[in-house]
Amino acid sequence: MNRHHTLLRVTGLRTVFLTASGPAAAVDSVSFTAQAGRLFALVGESGCGKSALALSLLRLLPDAGRVAAGCIELNGRNLLDLTERQMRSVRGRRIGMVFQEPATALNPIFTCGRQIVEAIRLHQSVGARRAKEIAVQSLARLGVDEPAKRFRQYPHELSGGLRQRVLIAMALAGQPDLLIADEPTTALDTATQQRILDLLTNLPSRAGMGVVLITHDLALVARAADTVAVMYAGELMEIADTRALFAYPMHPYTQALLDCVRPVTHTDARFAAIPGCPPDLASPPPGCRFHPRCPLAADNPLCRSVHPQLRLVAQGHWSACLLCPGYDHTLPYQQTHDP
């Protein structure tokens, strides 16, 4: 098997939530692939459907949400066809997940060590003593000082960075092929963010694991990710290799996002902002979902009527903008990532 074989292939995924104002598609016609040994970053504003996408992949949506269409293939097996029991053996063992809030994702009444040991014993048939050894080792591998001491402490006694490492240790306990990290650094301070990110970027190269990193922080992604997907209002707007995306952003939304993080000049060091606000997902605008806020759409009536889909616009570069050079609406979405 290729070192960078395709691990996860999502095709046309649509996740609908029942809301007071009708069904809202938090995730709509999302297609992408994630490879083993690579870090795939999913970037977008708050509320654009990133977490709904992550929960859809694990089939852990809350009661109001359900996957309405599409296909989630992990190693060629469609997760949406599995029974709940089969799905349980996928969670933790094939797909591990790290959550946003390390403060609440740990049970406050048990020691961190006990929680890691439980995760280990859930997936590996080892005794309590051996599980403890593995847990302490994994904490040490994640750069935790005095792992044996941390093992005995309660979550409230640890800093955010240590808690997040405990959660990563738990997510890695089942030795999953794919790790989904949903905003793993959002609740942490900048210095700690960097360390946690380093840990996550090491996983693909060291363990050959596929990592899907969900974040709203473009700067964070710039150095860490192999591939970046930009999400807006439930849809993917652009997918590209990290370098290509930052050097040649094709989609106006990506361009606007990048303008937000880098001041145009030093003399005029104000941050740009995207005018308007994200659409209501229960009644998205017709045509391109970004057109009410897009600087280019004003002169192009097509943007208000034609709904663009992700299309290959350059090698390894997909964009969902009608005005993108090379965009051809008649072509199908091509999934092959490697040329």
Next chain:
Amino acid sequence: MTDAPCIFSDAPPGLPLSASPWRRTWRKLRRSPAAIVCAAVIAVYVAAAVFTSMAIEPNWGTSQDYARANLPPSTDQPFGADAFGRSVLAKTLLAAKVSLTVGLVTNVIAIPLGLLLGAAAGYFGRWIDAVVMWLVATLAAVPGIVRVIALKFAFTDTVLFGGTVFQINLGGMAGVCLALAMTFWIGTCRLVRAEALKIRQSDYVLAARASGRSGIGILFTHVLPNVMHIALVNFSLGFVAAVMAEVILSYLGIGVAVGTPSWGSMINAARSDLIVGRWWELTAAVAALSVLVLAINVLGDRIRDALDAKASAP
């Protein structure tokens, strides 16, 4: 690559880090004089119940001697004697055994039942919740004392079923305990269900599901341990309620078997005595009951305070 050690912790000063929540509660409890006094009082009751019935003389409180009938308190009979010449002191002490047994057995049945049903209803929801809550609503619709009396009668009944006569005879203490337990689990169940509904939404439950743990697994590893404090507090409340309910039932004559010393039947027996100035049997029973109830209530209150992490922040 190190994080600074956590110097801010909600552990009270003097407590070492990394004490389990239970151990912390225990330590805080040990520092409370009221809790220690109450625990000592309860220990005296337990000792009285165990030793008077085992070590001293089994028939001490029930042996009748008409020569001593209605004797007022004296050096020979510190609490006096009742209409049958039985020692009131002996009856009072032996009745502690009945009260403590009823309090304990009732809650040993009721609390785990309420915990399990409440946690399952709250965590799993759907039809389990519907069935459990239907049961709770049905039982709770009948006023408490009527419910207990009805159940008590149901446990001592002759039933005709399919042409066969079934003699259900759980008279006396077993019937009292069962009837009370069938009533008392409701309160625990409702509290635990509400808490489980909250826990179900928590991130650590979502994380546990994401790690592939089954629903039953989460119920036992995450939900139940997080509602145990409710069980502990409800145990002390339920204990008092069961002790008092037994007294009421025995007073009404549908409690423990006739001849078994009980504070309730002592109070009942003293009804007619009081007008003629025989106050000692009533006083002994009421005093014994009040002190026990007070001790358990205060101890339960201290346990609740000690469990409450927010209230005890340094």
